[in-house]
Amino acid sequence: KAGVTQTPRYLIKTRGQQVTLSCSPISGHRSVSWYQQTPGQGLQFLFEYFSETQRNKGNFPGRFSGRQFSNSRSEMNVSTLELGDSALYLCASSSLAGQPQHFGDGTRLSIL
Amino acid sequence: QKEVEQNSGPLSVPEGAIASLNCTYSDRGSQSFFWYRQYSGKSPELIMSIYSNGDKEDGRFTAQLNKASQYVSLLIRDSQPSDSATYLCAVIRGGGADGLTFGKGTHLIIQP
Numbered sequence: 001k002a003g004v005t006q007t008p009r010y011l012i013k014t015r016g017q018q019v020t021l022s023c024s025p026i027s028g029h030r031s032v033s034w035y036q037q038t039p040g041q042g043l044q045f046l047f048e049y050f051s052e053t054q055r056n057k058g059n060f061p062g063r064f065s066g067r068q069f070s071n072s073r074s075e076m077n078v079s080t081l082e083l084g085d086s087a088l089y090l091c092a093s094s095s096l097a098g099q100p101q102h103f104g105d106g107t108r109l110s111i112l
Numbered sequence: 113q114k115e116v117e118q119n120s121g122p123l124s125v126p127e128g129a130i131a132s133l134n135c136t137y138s139d140r141g142s143q144s145f146f147w148y149r150q151y152s153g154k155s156p157e158l159i160m161s162i163y164s165n166g167d168k169e170d171g172r173f174t175a176q177l178n179k180a181s182q183y184v185s186l187l188i189r190d191s192q193p194s195d196s197a198t199y200l201c202a203v204i205r206g207g208g209a210d211g212l213t214f215g216k217g218t219h220l221i222i223q224p
Contacts, residue, residue: 033211043156043200045211056211090155092212098144098204101212103155 002027004104006091012110018079021107025072025093032074033101034066037088046089049074050097078109086111115139116203118215126223131188133218135201138182144204145177147186150217151197159199160186191222 005024013019025032034046045058049068066076072093078085088108092101117136125131133147144163148156160175162168162184168175174187184203188195198217205213 035212035214042216043202043212043214045213048211058211088155100146100158100161102158103148106155 004091004093004102006089006104006107008107009105010108010110012112013081014112015081015083017081018077019081019109021076021078021089021091021109023074023076023091023093023104025074025091026102029093029095029102030072031094031097031099031101032068032072033092033094034074034076035090035092036060037090037106038086043090046076048097055097081111083111085109115213116201116215118199118201118218120216121219122221123218124221124223125191127191127193129191131191131195131220131222133186133188133199133201133220135184135186135215136182137184137201137203137213139203139205139213140179140182141206142179142182142203143206145175145184146202146204146212147173147175147184148200148202148214149197150200156200188220193222193224196220196222 031050033048037043047057068074088106090106092103094101147160150156162175162177172189176185200217201215202212
């Protein structure tokens with residue numbers, strides 16, 4: 001069974017640009033969550049999607065947004081990039097809320 | 113008070129000994145508890161999940177949950193150098209509403 005797939009693996013952007021990250025969950029998983037990992041703050045929850053609906057959102061500014069498609073694939077968008085947005089962005093999928101989440105390899109975003 | 117707390121370490125354990133990792137959480141309504149292992153430069157990998165008080169064993173790993181005291185622990189028996197990694201404790205609060213809340217992780221070093 002294929003795992004969670006995230007693309008691209010690495011991205012370099014400059015301040016003010018926007019970026020879109022993609023995540024394909026494990027087959028059959030309908031819940032997709034996004035996390036940001038930085039050395040200082042650790043892993044922080046961004047948002048969760050289930051059946052194309054955002055169920056929950058973490059404490060991040062509105063520049064961070066996402067969506068989920070009917071095939072459960074999800075995208076995350078960050079607009080007006082700031083230096084502090086440099087991080088590893090991780091996507092995780094689970095069959096249902098509360099069930100174990102399995103992570104993809106992540107997208108490492110660097111802002112210059 | 114941090115929501116999920118772990119000793120950052122490093123925790124150094126001789127090869128073959130038992131490694132004991134601890135985690136406390138603040139939300140009494142938390143329902144689901146997970147341990148993830150993260151190697152440097154890699155994404156978190158699910159090791160154990162536990163939902164009810166007591167012990168849960170899986171191979172060399174044992175997770176322990178005490179909801180009254182609000183702590184979760186992970187024991188690794190017969191520690192191997194390949195167990196050297198950062199171990200992340202994660203909690204889902206009641207209803208699975210807010211995604212995973214992670215501790216900062218404990219850096220474990222197994223000394224050959």
